[in-house]
Amino acid sequence: DQQVKQNSPSLSVQEGRISILNCDYTNSMFDYFLWYKKYPAEGPTFLISISSIKDKNEDGRFTVFLNKSAKHLSLHIVPSQPGDSAVYFCAASDHTDKLIFGTGTRLQVFP
Amino acid sequence: NAGVTQTPKFQVLKTGQSMTLQCAQDMNHNSMYWYRQDPGMGLRLIYYSASEGTTDKGEVPNGYNVSRLNKREFSLRLESAAPSQTSVYFCASRPRRGTGGGEAFFGQGTRLTVV
Numbered sequence: 005d006q007q008v009k010q011n012s013p014s015l016s017v018q019e020g021r022i023s024i025l026n027c028d029y030t031n032s033m034f035d036y037f038l039w040y041k042k043y044p045a046e047g048p049t050f051l052i053s054i055s056s057i058k059d060k061n062e063d064g065r066f067t068v069f070l071n072k073s074a075k076h077l078s079l080h081i082v083p084s085q086p087g088d089s090a091v092y093f094c095a096a097s098d099h100t101d102k103l104i105f106g107t108g109t110r111l112q113v114f115p
Numbered sequence: 116n117a118g119v120t121q122t123p124k125f126q127v128l129k130t131g132q133s134m135t136l137q138c139a140q141d142m143n144h145n146s147m148y149w150y151r152q153d154p155g156m157g158l159r160l161i162y163y164s165a166s167e168g169t170t171d172k173g174e175v176p177n178g179y180n181v182s183r184l185n186k187r188e189f190s191l192r193l194e195s196a197a198p199s200q201t202s203v204y205f206c207a208s209r210p211r212r213g214t215g216g217g218e219a220f221f222g223q224g225t226r227l228t229v230v
Contacts, residue, residue, distance in 0.1 A: 013155070036217055047119075047205055047221030048158070093158060095219075101146045101165040101212060103219055104174065107157035 007031045008096050010106035017113050023081040025109050027094035030075065034096035034104075039068060039079045042091045042108070051092075052079070084113045117141055121206050121222035128196045128229045136191040136225050138206030145211040147189035148219065149173075149181060151202040158205065164189055166211075196229045203227070 017023045035056040040048035054061040067080045095105045122137045149161040160173030164183040180192045209219040
């Protein structure tokens, strides 16, 4: 059973517009959430994270929103740039340090 | 500062052969992880180790064994490789919870093909 789900396999956005990537989780014990970006033939790289005690965290063009009651988080990228084209993974962690990833969303930013 | 180093980068095995994937980190992190990435399946956790001397199963542990040799090293062993284990394997490490950060750092991956 997939504990972390990204239901959109792909997303296409025009340069300069907002990209919104979504993630749902089922395990209420998750208390720390992360977003990663991955290019082909490379390991994932960290983007931004949020603790369950917060509902928003911002870092430059990237903002993560957490809705605990809905078990939902989202990543907003504003403005989107062609270099943002990659696969984005959300991940969730619990008190045991287990770190579970979603299936990924491929973002394409076109001119 | 090398971060997380995985060896080998590429490997081809015949069905039934065994091999060990090596992972080492130089960031003094407590937790280490092994994942596999398959098309459409994302990154699936195989095993993790929250501290030296402990290991726990992840989402897809069958067919694998792990060893946390010391704080730096976490190896993944395939005792009898099967074509279903063809995948890209990633190792990651992460500092202890509450010590700041919380992000996991990944190696460059090992591309394994079982024929």
